[in-house]
Amino acid sequence: MSAIAVHCQNLVKIYATGNQKVTALNGINLDIAQGELMMLVGPSGCGKTTLISVIAGILDQDDGVCELFGQNILKMRSAEKLKFRAQNIGFVFQAFNLLPALNAMENVSVPLIINGVRRQTAERQAAAVLEQVGLGERRKSLPAELSGGQQQRVAIARALVHSPRLIVCDEPTSALDHESGRNVMTLLKDVALHKDRTLVIVTHDARIFEFADRMAKMDDGHIVNVSGSKPLHEAL
Ligand SMILES: Nc1ncnc2c1ncn2[C@@H]1O[C@H](COP(=O)(O)OP(=O)(O)O)[C@@H](O)[C@H]1O
Ligand SMILES: [Mg+2]
Incomplete structure (x- = not known):
């Protein structure tokens, strides 16, 4: 029997720029x-990136509760929060956010190094995950020497390498062709199914919808509909 990995209750996030206010999350439950693979879909600007940033502890909400594995990260001290995030969360940013001076293997090693793994061991594990995303041969390449799709796969490898319990991805197949997209999704799905990891994936890519256990549709800061083959009470 699995537990609740992510619990969002009445989440509100308001951005204030100058005297303008944008309510990006307007009461998300x-x-x-x-072990579930949840996809988040909805029109541009509806709050998807904001929601996953709050879930991953990158952004603090203005109201409501977000718990990960029963823990409220908003209440943690900053050092405790950094450690919790480093151990438990893998994040694939929409813009990849690779470190330009580090090669692919070094970029993928970063989460392991942060968690205290020795460099040599970290690089060996990083190379193995790069192999899984089809980039074994390119492990010594710098981000600038890689195509957008290859950089995206490095970012995905980096989110998986430390075996986090929660993997959050912002448009992880946006730069990938059909076949690479399916390969990456097969890998992510396998991690959810066989390793009991939880995945939250923002996507516009209808070609990968079939990989979802459930799909939450957002609009204007709200979740308007949750659908899928497995209602939550059956997933539990
Ligand atoms: N840092 C920010 N400052 C001000 N407004 C923002 C910021 N980030 C996002 N927004 C606004 O919040 C709303 C939701 O944005 P976002 O979460 O990025 O949506 P999505 O990922 O679904 O496209 C949009 O109206 C966007 O313009
Ligand atoms: Mg976005």
């Missing part, structure tokens, strides 16, 4: 089970 969502529970995601451990």
Whole structure:
């Protein structure tokens, strides 16, 4: 029996720029089970990136509660929060956010190094995950020497390498062709199914919808509909 991995209750996030206010999250309620692959869809600007940033502890909400594996990260001290995030969360940014001076293997090693793994061991594990995303041969390449799709796969490898319990991805197949997109999704799905990891994936890519256990549709800061083959009470 699995537990709730992500619990969002009445989440509100308001951005204030100058004297303008944008309500990016307007009362989000969502529970995601451990081992579940949840997709988040909705029009541009509806709050998807904001929601996953709050879930991953990158952004603080203005109201409401977000718990990960029963823990409220907003209440943690900053050092404790950094450690919790480093151990438990893998994040694939929409813009990849690779470190330009580090090669692919070094970029993928970073989460392991942060968690205290020795450099040599970290690089060996990083090379193995790069192999899984089809980039074994390119492990010594710098981000600038890689195509957008290859950089995206490095970013995905970096989110997986430290075996986090929660993997959050912002448009992880946006730069990938059909076949690479399916390969990456097969890998992510396998991690959810066989390793009981939880995945939250923002996407516009209808070609990968079939990989979802459930799909939450957002609009204007709200979740308007949650659908899928597995209702949460069955996933639990
Ligand atoms: N840093 C920011 N400052 C001000 N407004 C922002 C910021 N980030 C996002 N927004 C606004 O919040 C809303 C939701 O944005 P976002 O979460 O990025 O949506 P999505 O990922 O679904 O496209 C949009 O109206 C966007 O313009
Ligand atoms: Mg976005």
